[in-house]
Amino acid sequence: MVQTAAPNVSYEQWGEKRPVTLDAAGALETPDGRVKPNTGQTIEDLKAIGDESESLASWQSRNGIDPSRQIKIVKVSHMRYQHADLDVIVKFLIDFGMCIAHKTDDEIWFRGYGPDQYVYYARRGTEKKFLGGAFEVETYGDLEKAATIPGASDITEMKEAPGGGHIVTLQDPEGFLVNLIYGQTPAPQSAFPQKVIYNNVHDKPRIRKFNRFTPGPAAVHKLGHFGLCVQNFDAMVEWYTKNFNFAPTDFLYVPMPNDDAKSTSGKKIKDVAVFTHIDRGEDPVDHHTFFMTTNKTTHVHHCSFEVHDYDTQQLGHQWLAKEGYTSVWGIGRHILGSQIFDYWWTPDMNMIEHYADGDLVNKDTPVGWGSAGHESLAVWGPEVPQWFLE
C-alpha cells in the first residue's frame, strides 16, 4: 500500500510552508493556462539550466577552490550501514535486486552486476547506524593525503572485503563518516540485461519481435548517489568542494532580502540544497553523486542504486510491493537529474532508491541555481509524501 500525504497538506521546509502536492508545485498546470498536450524533449544542458548559472571554473575560483589541491575521487563505490538484524536486511536487499558477494558472521558485502565488487556493506550492531558512503580515489597518494585531514583514521587494509584494497575513514564537519578506498580489484564481468527495443509513433525498429518480461527484483547495477540532511550547509559545502573534486551541478535557494544574505552565487539568496557530481574533466559523469539539503536534523536522507530501464524498475516496484515492503515515493520522474525514481523504506526505516535514465554532465556543464520555493522535485509521479521532505 503506497502511503502519501493527503492533498493540500503543507510541510515546513527551508523556512517556508511548502505544499505537499505535485499540482500545487505547478507541475500539473500548463504554462499559459490553456489545455495543451504535454511535451517531452531532450535539450542541451546550457539551455536547460538557463541564465541562473555560472561556469564551474568561475564558481571554484570565486569560492577559493584550487582543484589541484583536491583529493581526486574517481567514482562512488558503495554504501556502509550497521543493522541490528542482518537476516532482515539480507532478505530486503535480495528483494531490492542485490546478491551476497561475501559474508562473515557479522559482516556482509552485497554486489550488483556493475564494475564494483560490492555496492552495499552491512555490519551487525546493536542499533542501526549510517557508516557513510565510500568513494574510490585515483591513487594511494590520495589516501595518504586524506589521512592527514584532522579526524581521519589510519589507512587500513580491507583484508576480508571482496577485491581487497585499502580504506581511510574521515569525519565531515557535521560528523558524518566519509570513506575513501583505493586498490580494489575490478569485479569479474557479470551478464548485463538486454537492451529492450521500443517502438514509438515515428520510429518502429521492433518488427516481428515481441517484448516479454519476467517478474522479479530489479537487478541493481551500481550505487549512483546518496544524500545528507544537514544543518551547517555552508560549512559542509566548503569542506566537500575544497577537499575533494565534488562539483556543484545545481543549487536550490531561498530569497534573502537583507544584506547579510550570502550564497556561493554571490547573490542575495541563501543556498539550501546542492546536487554535486564528481568532476572528471571531459569525461561524462552522473548529474549527481552526492547531495546535501538543509534540514532541522542531521541524518542521511537516502542512497540510490541504478537499474537497467523503466520496465526493470516497474517490475522491481511490483516485486517489493508484493513482498510487503513500504513505498516512500514513486515511481516518478525527477526534474534535476531527470531520473525515473522509486523510493522505499528498508525494514529498519532507511530510505533507499532505484533509479534509471539519469542525466550526464562534465566540466563544461555550468553550475545552475533554481528556486527552492518553486520546488521542482518531479514532473510526474505520485504526490510528494511528507516523510520524503523530513
Ligand SMILES: [Fe+2]
Ligand atoms: Fe535520489
